Amino acid sequence: xxxxxxxxxxxxxxxxxxxxxxxxxxxxxxxxxxxxxxxxxxxxxxxxxxxxxxxxxxxxxxxxxxxxxxxxxxxxxxxxxxxxxxxxxxxxxxxxxxxxxxxxxxxxxxxxxxxxxxxxxxxxxxxxxxxxxxxxxxxxxxxxxxxxxxxxxxxxxxxxxxxxxxxxxxxxxxxxxxxxxxxxxxxxxxxxxxxxxxxxxxxxxxxxxxxxxxxxxxxxxxxxxxxxxxxxxxxxxxxxxxxxxxxxxxxxxxxxxxxxxxxxxxxxxxxxxxxxxxxxxxxxxxxxxxxxxxxxxxxxxxxxxxxxxxxxxxxxxxxxxxxxxxxxxxxxxxxxxxxxxxxxxxxxxxxxxxxxxxxxxxxxxx
Amino acid sequence: xxxxxxxxxxxxxxxxxxxxxxxxxxxxxxxxxxxxxxxxxxxxxxxxxxxxxxxxxxxxxxxxxxxxxxxxxxxxxxxxxxxxxxxxxxxxxxxxxxxxxxxxxxxxxxxxxxxxxxxxxxxxxxxxxxxxxxxxxxxxxxxxxxxxxxxxxxxxxxxxxxxxxxxxxxxxxxxxxxxxxxxxxxxxxxxxxxxxxxxxxxxxxxxxxxxxxxxxxxxxxxxxxxxxxxxxxxxxxxxxxxxxxxxxxxxxxxxxxxxxxxxxxxxxxxxxxxxxxxxxxxxxxxxxxxxxxxxxxxxxxxxxxxxxxxxxxxxxxx
Numbered sequence: 262x263x264x265x266x267x268x269x270x271x272x273x274x275x276x277x278x279x280x281x282x283x284x285x286x287x288x289x290x291x292x293x294x295x296x297x298x299x300x301x302x303x304x305x306x307x308x309x310x311x312x313x314x315x316x317x318x319x320x321x322x323x324x325x326x327x328x329x330x331x332x333x334x335x336x337x338x339x340x341x342x343x344x345x346x347x348x349x350x351x352x353x354x355x356x357x358x359x360x361x362x363x364x365x366x367x368x369x370x371x372x373x374x375x376x377x378x379x380x381x382x383x384x385x386x387x388x389x390x391x392x393x394x395x396x397x398x399x400x401x402x403x404x405x406x407x408x409x410x411x412x413x414x415x416x417x418x419x420x421x422x423x424x425x426x427x428x429x430x431x432x433x434x435x436x437x438x439x440x441x442x443x444x445x446x447x448x449x450x451x452x453x454x455x456x457x458x459x460x461x462x463x464x465x466x467x468x469x470x471x472x473x474x475x476x477x478x479x480x481x482x483x484x485x486x487x488x489x490x491x492x493x494x495x496x497x498x499x500x501x502x503x504x505x506x507x508x509x510x511x512x513x514x515x516x517x518x519x520x521x522x523x524x525x526x527x528x529x530x531x532x533x534x535x536x537x538x539x540x541x542x543x544x545x546x547x548x549x550x551x552x553x554x555x556x557x558x559x560x561x562x563x564x565x566x567x568x569x570x571x572x573x574x575x576x577x578x579x580x581x582x583x584x585x586x587x588x589x590x591x592x593x594x595x596x597x598x599x600x601x602x603x604x605x606x607x608x609x610x611x612x613x614x615x616x617x618x619x620x621x622x623x624x625x626x627x
Numbered sequence: 628x629x630x631x632x633x634x635x636x637x638x639x640x641x642x643x644x645x646x647x648x649x650x651x652x653x654x655x656x657x658x659x660x661x662x663x664x665x666x667x668x669x670x671x672x673x674x675x676x677x678x679x680x681x682x683x684x685x686x687x688x689x690x691x692x693x694x695x696x697x698x699x700x701x702x703x704x705x706x707x708x709x710x711x712x713x714x715x716x717x718x719x720x721x722x723x724x725x726x727x728x729x730x731x732x733x734x735x736x737x738x739x740x741x742x743x744x745x746x747x748x749x750x751x752x753x754x755x756x757x758x759x760x761x762x763x764x765x766x767x768x769x770x771x772x773x774x775x776x777x778x779x780x781x782x783x784x785x786x787x788x789x790x791x792x793x794x795x796x797x798x799x800x801x802x803x804x805x806x807x808x809x810x811x812x813x814x815x816x817x818x819x820x821x822x823x824x825x826x827x828x829x830x831x832x833x834x835x836x837x838x839x840x841x842x843x844x845x846x847x848x849x850x851x852x853x854x855x856x857x858x859x860x861x862x863x864x865x866x867x868x869x870x871x872x873x874x875x876x877x878x879x880x881x882x883x884x885x886x887x888x889x890x891x892x893x894x895x896x897x898x899x900x901x902x903x904x905x906x907x908x909x910x911x912x913x914x915x916x917x918x919x920x921x922x923x924x925x926x927x928x929x930x931x932x933x934x935x936x937x938x939x940x941x942x943x944x945x
Binding site for chain 1: 645647648652656659660764773774782788794878881885889900903905909912915924
């Protein structure tokens with residue numbers, strides 16, 4: 262744990278660290294008030310006051326905890342701000358206008374998604390070692406060759422983490438896409454056709470949704486065995502009804518519009534209606550739902566692989582990495598938490614973006 | 628009053644029907660196995676003789692629908708047959724464990740429900756303030772984290788670093804109630820974190836939805852003091868959505884418990900289910916799935932019935 266505690270004080274001795282920390286905070290709050298940045302000043306100065314109290318109660322180590330947290334949040338905020346400006350610059354005028362309204366949290370989410378996409382696509386070039394390559398002894402500590410140490414079989418944790426982006430996110434994305442295509446198609450069909458088809462589909466969706474998702478997935482995996490195609494199909498069947506209901510509701514509102522009637526009178530076929538009239542008018546809520554759905558699927562798949570019923574070894578996968586290395590936690594090591602944190606971070610990021618989109622599409626009700 | 632009873636009875640009937648459909652799904656999905664249960668259990672190396680014996684023993688030679696009704700008749704009196712792996716009756720494997728799971732879920736619910744509702748109402752009243760924004764980010768983070776992440780973080784701090792609570796929630800006979808609460812505190816806290824976040828967000832949404840309705844606007848315009856607007860006007864209509872929120876999240880608790888039990892090695896039904904799935908012990912899997920599904924449906928039903936019973940429009944018909 263030595264490396265972490267020196268990191269806590271930013272490489273300084275505790276007393277020097279405390280002096281530098283307060284000096285930086287005070288200079289920043291004075292500067293903020295001088296330039297009339299009221300909310301900024303309030304934030305920094307209240308951080309200073311809290312730090313003083315915590316510093317007296319908890320000593321230098323508690324102070325450094327606060328400092329590290331504040332530093333991390335400040336860095337995240339700066340990165341998101343810069344990323345938003347960057348997106349505004351490269352986007353078309355219309356898109357840029359919308360992006361300007363995005364809160365920092367949404368920009369942060371987009372940045373996270375961007376980073377994960379890069380890591381997933383370029384995994385073989387980023388990872389220093391192979392996915393299943395044994396390079397040292399089991400649970401070897403971190404050194405300059407292995408950024409995060411080795412796992413239970415002596416494979417490089419960092420490389421597995423990078424490859425895990427591809428496998429875990431890829432699997433969740435495929436399952437979400439499949440669920441979405443099934444749910445949306447059936448929803449659109451039910452809305453346009455109506456009648457017995459609509460009723461039947463609605464009842465099937467009711468039944469599937471009244472079984473808890475994790476339990477249903479476990480049931481299917483126990484029967485067909487844990488393999489990639491089974492997981493993808495099982496998960497997409499479980500989550501398709503959610504998409505079905507939403508699509509049906511949204512499309513149901515669109516179907517009664519006059520322009521649909523006009524198209525029908527023109528003699529257009531059902532596919533034309535779905536493709537050219539209904540779909541373009543129900544995109545916004547569907548896109549937001551895609552994000553939400555992805556989060557649910559991702560968490561379910563992570564849970565399954567944590568239970569040892571997901572992607573099978575030696576393929577690197579975040580959920581099973583947590584499980585395999587969990588014994589390290591009882592020695593106070595945080596490495597097994599990193600893949601779990603990677604799962605949480607992506608879900609948080611996607612949720613932030615979805616939150617913003619839902620807020621926009623709800624017409625700022627509040 | 629008759630209206631309400633009719634509605635409730637209708638909902639109960641629907642719930643039973645769905646449970647029946649689910650029992651059919653659970654039973655006949657196992658029939659989809661390539662070959663049958665006997666072949667799947669014994670594996671590829673089994674001799675023809677062994678497979679035939681096991682078939683005989685499990686009564687697999689009867690047609691599927693006959694076995695389904697046998698199974699269903701047993702299930703009604705909680706007799707799910709014998710486990711394939713241990714040869715013990717299924718109920719002796721999971722009966723005790725189900726009680727443990729219920730205890731854990733209740734423990735978490737007792738802490739989470741009041742906490743979440745009070746916080747949810749406060750956040751709804753202070754909406755769009757800094758407090759609301761911070762709460763939004765925190766709850767979103769908590770919802771987005773897998774249960775095992777939260778669980779291991781709690782273990783890292785509360786048991787490894789500070790040594791306040793045990794990391795493994797094992798139970799033993801003759802434990803005092805205080806001991807029990809202390810042993811199971813970390814798994815309960817993990818569930819509380821997840822469920823509170825969900826419940827807070829849903830309560831907030833329900834209250835804000837309500838505060839936007841015209842009659843609240845009217846109350847405000849005629850000069851009613853803010854606390855009175857909440858207590859006299861908003862609250863009577865808010866019970867239905869709040870009860871709904873609580874029941875839905877309790878249903879969520881029942882399934883969220885599976886991962887938490889595995890993290891903390893808690894002897895509950897979730898862990899039994901996971902074990903049975905990896906050992907392909909179908910009678911146990913079927914029984915646990917049916918119990919989970921029944922609890923889930925029951926709680927959803929409670930949400931609906933609660934909403935009907937607290938709806939002022941239904942209670943005081945014109």
